[in-house]
Amino acid sequence: MKTIGYAAHSADTELAPYHFERRNLRANDVSIEILYCGVCHSDLHTVNGDWGPQDYPLVPGHEIVGRVIDVGQDVTKYAVGDPVAVGCMVDSCQECDQCHNGEEQYCRHGMTATYGSPDRISGETTQGGYAKHIVVREGFVLKVPTTLDLAKAAPILCAGITTYSPLRTWNVGPGSRIGVIGLGGLGHMAVKLAVAMGATVTVISRSASKQRYAKSLGAQDILVSTDTTTMAQAAASFDLIIDTAPVKHDLNPYTPLLDIDGSIVIVGQIGALEEPQSFPLVFGRRRIAGSLIGGIAETQEVLNFCAEHNILPECEMIRMDQVNDAYKHLEQGDVAHRYVIDMASLNAQ
Template identity: 45%
Template sequence: MSKQVKAWGATSPEKTEPITITRRAPDDEDVGIDIKYAGICHSDIHTVRSEWREISYPLVVGHEIAGVVSTVGKNVTRFKVGDHVGVGCMVNSCRQCSNCHDGEEQYCSSNLVLTYNSKDPKDGSITQGGYSQYIVVDQAFVLRVPESIPLDKAAPLMCAGITLYSPLNHWNAGPGKTVGIIGFGGLGHMGVKLAKALGSEVTVFSQTNSKKELGFQLGADDYVATSDPDVFSRLSQKFDIIINTVSAEIPLDLYLSCLRRDGTLVQVGAPKDQLRISPHSLYARRIGVNGSMIGGIAETQKMLDLCGEKLIFPEIETIPASYIDEAYERVMKSQVQFRFVIDISTM
């Protein structure tokens, strides 16, 4: 049967507060999850503030979810009660299109169902996210969290982790490859850790050197301040892959000058304005500019298994639910090192 649960929802673009939501009854393929922790992603803030598209309030956001299985449907074979699991940015897809068949459900061309603010095909309701005590998800979109990963640190891996792992995996980061990470925040610091774990040489591009020491502690081989006028000439044609995690307009042609022949710049940040690039920056050395959006379920599980094996965890600040609005303001001001995680028990 359906279940009433406590949640923390946006009731306007300016405010989140305690609310009660209804979770649908689990069907034979579903897993019921008691949520323990939920990470705060920049996308949550954009959505709450209707900056990407109009939403209907109240809405519960959150797609970095870690918890414990509390119930399973009769056809569920992959999980049992008590398992540590996670849920990321999507909770269903059409499962019929070529992208879904290829294990790239995040690019579903027919009916990608996001963890919040999408239409749930199972009951027609609007999906509600992880700032809540409990969620029901089809087993095909539930991820197993290795025992070596604490649940509070597992939560941000469901979005921040896979958002950086997927392009590193797709463009074959590894031994002998040089990787540049633009930005050293919630996404960027995971890019450093993951690229290093894969065997690449890693450089951080940041506006200043204020986090330089921390960058080296987390695995960076080099850390440069883009305010230094000589940095781009010094790093000319050095990198195989550069991943841009920032959501602001930056002079991309300067970064493209740092790519080797056939190098790739991958955009994962989500700026409001269009990217500006000179065609000369591309054809001079057969440069590619690409985008990437999370990863499929199999790839996300591969990332979690790597993190469990190598003990790769995000740097987090755990907060009570009552602090969400303040946390949003700090995220917008880049005043967090590096990811806020909500302790759901505080609801």
């Protein structure tokens, strides 16, 4: 299938229009017309080569919402016209213990990412959702509940599941005391989801400038991390901290905020951190952990949870040709919402 998207052609050039071919339908494939695609900080890191060299040209995008336009002969779950979604992965080995446990993101043989991974059958590099169409194996396609606004649902496929999964893993519920470091694309979803689970949520930020915004999302307050007196007073006051900061940073100011047996879970930064001090960990049986998206079943669960609780990401709709400007804002770290590309804007290319 011939399609068009926006691709990075190197680590130091802007994304530009790119005509390419999607694979022909396999028996278990679903062909999707993409309606909306979220812009994730991971897209920026990947195309910039921050996480290693890439096989260019590369079409980013792993927060995908669209409609089915064709199905392979063995597909049973979807029909033409169905609203569907695709997240951060499009395949896995399906044979290891993690795949059998519904944790395909931890596949022992490596998941196949929505873009930038070798296809398990053809070996060609997968291309993502900054495009008009995508073809995906049925088992990695998700149902979009009819009550969700398709134009705003896309970021649930990454920002939503990335924060939902650790909240579920650490059994967050009524009475849980949750801190959220950062209030960007990931952080604002962490707040909304934790509040819906019944937790008391505090945003941890370098300044109080987003206090009104944090409270509008349901947070109890903001804890200003640069205020040493306030931070000291907040010692041992959280059961779980979701750390969404997407750059190298120092965990040492935050670990004393955890109560005994508390955990700080890293979901933002992939790579180096400042050297942690062991004293607060050892003397409080505190933990530093990490979490990577979620499995297909859990991703469906978060879509259903958001529909049930009327949770939608805070979105700014952009045209496809505005994506490079969006990247510049992401690099500056001044985005407290999620950019979503309206793929109808590609018709003009």
